[in-house]
Amino acid sequence: MLAYIIQRVGQSALVLLIVGLVAFSMFRFVGDPIDNMLGQERTAEDIDRLRAQLGLDQPFVVQYYKFLEGAVQGNFGVSYRQGRPVAEILLERAPATLELAMVSGVLAILFGIALGVFTAIRRDGLLANVIMSGSLIGVSLPTFLIGILLIYLFSVELGWLPSFGRGETVDLGGWSTGFLTESGLKALILPSITLGLYQMTLIMRLVRSEMLEVLRQDYIRFARARGLRDRAVNFRHALKNTMVPVITVIGLQLGAIIAFAIITETVFQWPGVGLLFINAIQFVDIPVMAAYLMLISVMFVGINLLVDILYFFIDPRLRADRSGGH
Amino acid sequence: MSDVPIPVKPKSRLRIALDSDLYYTFRRSPVAMVSAAVVLLLVLSAVFAPLIAPTNPFNPASLNLMNGFTAPMTPNAFTGETFLLGTDDQGRDVFSTILYGMRISLFVGVAAVFFAMVLGITLGLISGYVGGWTGTIIMRTADVQLTFPSILVAMLIFGIAKGVTPVEYRDQMAIWVLILAIGLSDWVQFARVVRGATLVEKNKEYVQAARLIGRTPGAIMLRHILPNVLSPVLVIATISLALAIIAEATLSFLGVGAPPTQPSLGTLIRIGQGFLFSGEWWILLFPAVTLLALALSVNLLGDWLRDALNPRLR
Amino acid sequence: MADPVLSIRDLSVEIPTRHGIVRPVDGVSYDIAAGEILGVVGESGAGKSMAGNAVIGLLNPPAHISKGEIWLNGKRIDHLTGDAMRRLRGKEIGMVFQDPLTSLNPLLRIGDQLTETMLTHLPISRSEAEKRAVAALEEVGIPGAAERVNSYPHEFSGGMRQRVVIALALCAEPSLIIADEPTTALDVSVQAQIIALLRRLCRDRGTAVMLITHDMGVIAEATDRVAVMYAGRLAELGPVRDVLTHPQHPYTHGLMASTPLASQGKSRLHQIPGAMPRLDAVPDGCAFNPRCPHATDKCRQAPVPRVSNGQAACWYPLVEEKVI
Numbered sequence: 001m002l003a004y005i006i007q008r009v010g011q012s013a014l015v016l017l018i019v020g021l022v023a024f025s026m027f028r029f030v031g032d033p034i035d036n037m038l039g040q041e042r043t044a045e046d047i048d049r050l051r052a053q054l055g056l057d058q059p060f061v062v063q064y065y066k067f068l069e070g071a072v073q074g075n076f077g078v079s080y081r082q083g084r085p086v087a088e089i090l091l092e093r094a095p096a097t098l099e100l101a102m103v104s105g106v107l108a109i110l111f112g113i114a115l116g117v118f119t120a121i122r123r124d125g126l127l128a129n130v131i132m133s134g135s136l137i138g139v140s141l142p143t144f145l146i147g148i149l150l151i152y153l154f155s156v157e158l159g160w161l162p163s164f165g166r167g168e169t170v171d172l173g174g175w176s177t178g179f180l181t182e183s184g185l186k187a188l189i190l191p192s193i194t195l196g197l198y199q200m201t202l203i204m205r206l207v208r209s210e211m212l213e214v215l216r217q218d219y220i221r222f223a224r225a226r227g228l229r230d231r232a233v234n235f236r237h238a239l240k241n242t243m244v245p246v247i248t249v250i251g252l253q254l255g256a257i258i259a260f261a262i263i264t265e266t267v268f269q270w271p272g273v274g275l276l277f278i279n280a281i282q283f284v285d286i287p288v289m290a291a292y293l294m295l296i297s298v299m300f301v302g303i304n305l306l307v308d309i310l311y312f313f314i315d316p317r318l319r320a321d322r323s324g325g326h
Numbered sequence: 327m328s329d330v331p332i333p334v335k336p337k338s339r340l341r342i343a344l345d346s347d348l349y350y351t352f353r354r355s356p357v358a359m360v361s362a363a364v365v366l367l368l369v370l371s372a373v374f375a376p377l378i379a380p381t382n383p384f385n386p387a388s389l390n391l392m393n394g395f396t397a398p399m400t401p402n403a404f405t406g407e408t409f410l411l412g413t414d415d416q417g418r419d420v421f422s423t424i425l426y427g428m429r430i431s432l433f434v435g436v437a438a439v440f441f442a443m444v445l446g447i448t449l450g451l452i453s454g455y456v457g458g459w460t461g462t463i464i465m466r467t468a469d470v471q472l473t474f475p476s477i478l479v480a481m482l483i484f485g486i487a488k489g490v491t492p493v494e495y496r497d498q499m500a501i502w503v504l505i506l507a508i509g510l511s512d513w514v515q516f517a518r519v520v521r522g523a524t525l526v527e528k529n530k531e532y533v534q535a536a537r538l539i540g541r542t543p544g545a546i547m548l549r550h551i552l553p554n555v556l557s558p559v560l561v562i563a564t565i566s567l568a569l570a571i572i573a574e575a576t577l578s579f580l581g582v583g584a585p586p587t588q589p590s591l592g593t594l595i596r597i598g599q600g601f602l603f604s605g606e607w608w609i610l611l612f613p614a615v616t617l618l619a620l621a622l623s624v625n626l627l628g629d630w631l632r633d634a635l636n637p638r639l640r
Numbered sequence: 641m642a643d644p645v646l647s648i649r650d651l652s653v654e655i656p657t658r659h660g661i662v663r664p665v666d667g668v669s670y671d672i673a674a675g676e677i678l679g680v681v682g683e684s685g686a687g688k689s690m691a692g693n694a695v696i697g698l699l700n701p702p703a704h705i706s707k708g709e710i711w712l713n714g715k716r717i718d719h720l721t722g723d724a725m726r727r728l729r730g731k732e733i734g735m736v737f738q739d740p741l742t743s744l745n746p747l748l749r750i751g752d753q754l755t756e757t758m759l760t761h762l763p764i765s766r767s768e769a770e771k772r773a774v775a776a777l778e779e780v781g782i783p784g785a786a787e788r789v790n791s792y793p794h795e796f797s798g799g800m801r802q803r804v805v806i807a808l809a810l811c812a813e814p815s816l817i818i819a820d821e822p823t824t825a826l827d828v829s830v831q832a833q834i835i836a837l838l839r840r841l842c843r844d845r846g847t848a849v850m851l852i853t854h855d856m857g858v859i860a861e862a863t864d865r866v867a868v869m870y871a872g873r874l875a876e877l878g879p880v881r882d883v884l885t886h887p888q889h890p891y892t893h894g895l896m897a898s899t900p901l902a903s904q905g906k907s908r909l910h911q912i913p914g915a916m917p918r919l920d921a922v923p924d925g926c927a928f929n930p931r932c933p934h935a936t937d938k939c940r941q942a943p944v945p946r947v948s949n950g951q952a953a954c955w956y957p958l959v960e961e962k963v964i
Contacts, residue, residue: 015470026486136629140622142572144579145614148599156603163603218742225696225737226757226808227730236756240747252473259478266580267599281485281582289485300473316792317746 008308012301017068019297023290024067076291081283086291090273095175096166097265097272101257103188104196108257109250112200116207117242120215121234132208138201143260147194147267154190162187164269195264199253206249211242244315251307255300351634358630361623368620372428379422384587398608412608414597420608423594424616430590431620434504435571441509442570443563446516447555451547453517454524465521468514476511477573483507484582497585504583508573515562523555557635564628568621575617591617643714644671645815645848646695650946651708651718653687653694662919664690666872667708667946672816672848677839679863679880680852681895683916687872688852692818694718695850696733697725713815731761734809734847736838738821740801744793750777750804751789754811761812776807780837799830803837810841817842818850823858835862856899860884868892871917871927876952888952891928926954934958 051057058066070076076086115135119128155163167183169176178184214220215238223237262274269275273292280288352358371378398412398420411420449468453461471479484507491499527533528551536546577583578592579599586593591613598610653665665687672678680688693699695710697720710718712732720728729735737743745753754773758764764772770789777785780803793801802822809817819838823831839862842849851863859866859880866883868876868891876889887893894912914931917923926944929935934956944953951957 015473018470026489136625137622140568140572140625141618142576142579142621144576145595145618148595148602148610148614152602152607218737218739219745221698222735222737222743222805222808223745224726225698225729225735226760227726227728227812228756228760229726232756232760237745237748241745244747255473256475259475262478262481263576263580278481278580278582281481281488284485284489286489289482293482296478297474304473315747317794 004312005309008305012305015301016297019293020068020071021064023071023293024064026286026290026293028063071291071294076294077287079280079285079288081280081285081288086287089276089288090291090295091174093271093273093276095177096270097258097261097274099178100188100191100195100264100270100272101254101261103192104199104261105254105257107192107196108199108203108253111196112203112250113207113246115200116204117211117234117239119204120208120211120242123212131204135201135205138197139205141198143194143198143263144267146197147190147264150190150194151267161190163190166271191264191268191270194267195257195261198260199257203246203250203253207242207246210245211238214238214241217241240314244311247310247314248307251303255296255303258296258299352630355630355634357626358634361626361630364619364623365627368428368616368623369432371425372432375422375425375429379419379425381419381422383418383422383426397606411612412606414609415601415606420612423589424591424613427589427591427594427613428616428620430501430584430588431571431574431592431617434501434508434574434584434590435567437505438508438512438570438574439563439566441505442512442566443516443559445509446513447520447552447559449513450517450520450555451524451551454521455528455543455547455551461521464517468517471511472514476508476569477576479511480507480573480577481580481582483510484577488582497587500583500585501588504574504577507577508570511573512566512570515566516559519558519562520555523558524551527551527554561628561632561635564624564631568624568628571617571624572621575621591620644673644711645713646672646850647709647711648691648695649709649711651691651694651710652706653690653699653703654706655703657920659920663706663922664703664872664919665694666922668867668869668872668874669708669946670867670874670877672850674815674848675843675846676865677842677849677851677863679859679866680850680869681854681856681859681866682869682875683854685916685919686869688869689820690872691869692735692820692850692852695816696729696735696818698729698735727761730757730809730814731812732814732816734812734814734817736802736805736809736817736819736822739825740798740805741825743805744801744808746793749790749792750796750808754789754808757808758811772811776811777804779841780804780807780810782807798826799833802826802830802834806834806837806841810845810847813845814847816848816850818852820852821854822851824853824855831858832861838862856884856895868895871922872919873927874947874953875928876954877947878951886958888957889928889954890932890934890958892952893958894931 074087076090078084079086079089082089115131119131122128151163154161162183165187166178167185167187168181169178169184170180178188220233220238223233228237259274261270261272262278264270265272265274266278273295276288277292279285280292352362376382396413396417400412411424413419414423449464453464484503487499487503487506488496491503524547533546533550536550541549574583574590575592575595578590579596581596584590584593586597589597594613595610595617598606598613601607601609648671649669651665651668652663655662655664664685668687668691670678680691682688690699690703693703694705695712695717697717699705705718708718709716712728717725717728744750748756751770751773754776755766755769758769758772759766762769773789774785777788782788782800782803788796793804796804806822817838822838823834826834835858838849838851841847851858853859863880865878866876866880867874868883868889870891876883876887876892878888883892884896887896891912898911912931917927917930923930923940925941926932926935926939929939932939936955938955942955944955947953
């Protein structure tokens, strides 16, 4: 087991190194940092001084190493656009995105699994078919349209919920939370539904197809042939086996939620890192893009690692060295 | 064909399917027929937009700012002109902008999927047939890329490409950059399927026979292996098309895609969103409905195609 | 003879398809008495498994029983549905599937799978069920049963897993076991052990067994009586000695002649010309007539009489002199 985890951690580190290389290359080669940081009136000495100061005169590998060293310490340089340290801006905005992603993720997983199981068990039922058809619309409906639709309905027409922003937030030792005020919670409703809906649909469709596959297996037939109750067959035997492949995808979807937050944040002008990133792309603010890329990779890789480890507790076949089997 | 006797090659699955069951299930699936009709209608109206559209919305000469914000099917208060789907803030006919916008959306979608398909098939064939270090590197790259949602990859590529492009060319190049970004973000699916099938096929007798009679690897891959992977590739391409259209719309909506000078459906929705609160709903609604119809019908078609070619998955 | 445990009367199963109705089981009747092993033999697609699935109520829709009766211990069960049928499964009828590698849920300990089955059917406590689980594994010959209850299926070999499957099928003490090709997926060396185990357990408990197989060797070794099926119909039914040594139906005869039995010293195996008809194209009259060397016009037109014990469904049953 330890060997397996070490191997996984090694792979994750490798992925991060590669992403780091991409981020660094962006930093180094896309647009000229000197151009970006110095104005029109610059002298040759200014350029040389800044070049030395930024370490651009050193060999590539050394620069890459320095970049990684900085990244590990949370130093991603200064935003071209805002002129403030990128890390500071990111930290300030992270709580908004994380809270939104958390609520959406929970919604997506809970409803996704429940509906997936339902539609698989009641495969030919009317309601299940209606849900399935609806889900196809959900997959075809771009996230931003869902957001606009919700805004139109609940903000413009009904006027029940706010259409942008986070509402009032409370500062808890540097973490600004919207969970504690009424307007904060209200502001969270539409964005989290918008963000969660697409992932929920994906999870639901996946759970359904995996579960249908599992329900075809011999051991399910054998469980039925032993007269086990439907509940036991569906939930103890089938659901557990369904979850094995589903968990990987759910892990990926959680990562995707953080990435898709970019869209939701734009629609709702939600002051998170996604909105920051999209503005950075528009203005080619490379340090912010690179930092965002690194930040999100760490999250993805972390989630993937967690998922891999979680498998150990679910699938006994992976615990091969556990007991004296054949 | 060569006159050297070689073992009979199995008919490709696609051929067999087209001959019999595919058409049969198509005729029996109302959903598939309706979706196909909608797709056909939309594609045709996009292709023939210059003939159908009442005005060319991007020809400044034909625009009249006085026509701005005309509601659908109601005469404009100043000019008395009537527009089927109304006009936007600059007096552009919404129906025409949709037709032209769809052209861009479809062009970007199809081109991106085609690019992804060619790239994915090529890399998949190479990594499956040649294997070794080359194959490992290709599939490792695919794995790393797959860790990230493709929309994010596309945004990133778009951002980088934009950074590399000189400022004065950015708007002109935006469409091509968009195709590149979406295509590069979507090749992995194709490569994986093709690689898997290649690994299976390359050890079959007929491929070995072809190798024995001295066919080159390139010829074997194209003539013998490729036909066997066409049906899953077709399914992935259809589903990818829906995803690519949505991706394009999303990027354009976010302002990192098609520029306002060459608006796609996503750009139009972005513009329309600004008028949601002031009551000019038609500027947003009609492009949105068009996009939804397009994405949904392509998706439904892809779904049906997957079921039809792969009955086990139903 | 006492009342049979299982009695099938004129059973038909139908599947509506795109090309019309297909009848994989067509007017089949047989009994199985307590402690008796009935072998059901035939080629794949002959309807032997389908009949077993009909008995245990696990036909996959749209397949359904269209005609006939199934009686279990004097109760009619073919019309039972839902929960009533579920209660019978495992409790009255046990089933053993072909492939032990896929029959066990890979994520549950085998002890849990055993106790769960017993607790579903028997009025016993969990600790009692756990005790019985160990006993059940011991009974099917799993060494170190007390520890192995906590193992997962992948920790057993194929033969051992089939023993676990048998333990599972028998743990609620059903009066009938349907064993559907229980040895087909196993190594030859293990096959004999599994057959011997099945025989011993059923003799000891007086369980009736429906042993579905295409392997004449298994039939010869394990069964008391044989039902030969062809294209969904019963071709011949009788005591195993008689059927094997004096087959009356030309199909059975062909089947015997094409089987490499150790006792026969034939150098060249016989082949039945042609193939079993597709179920949507069963010929009129006797289903076997296109392949039968003795077929006459009567065979091609008149439906053959249904068989009872010791008979063949044939207008011209073979008598001994006719054996080639």
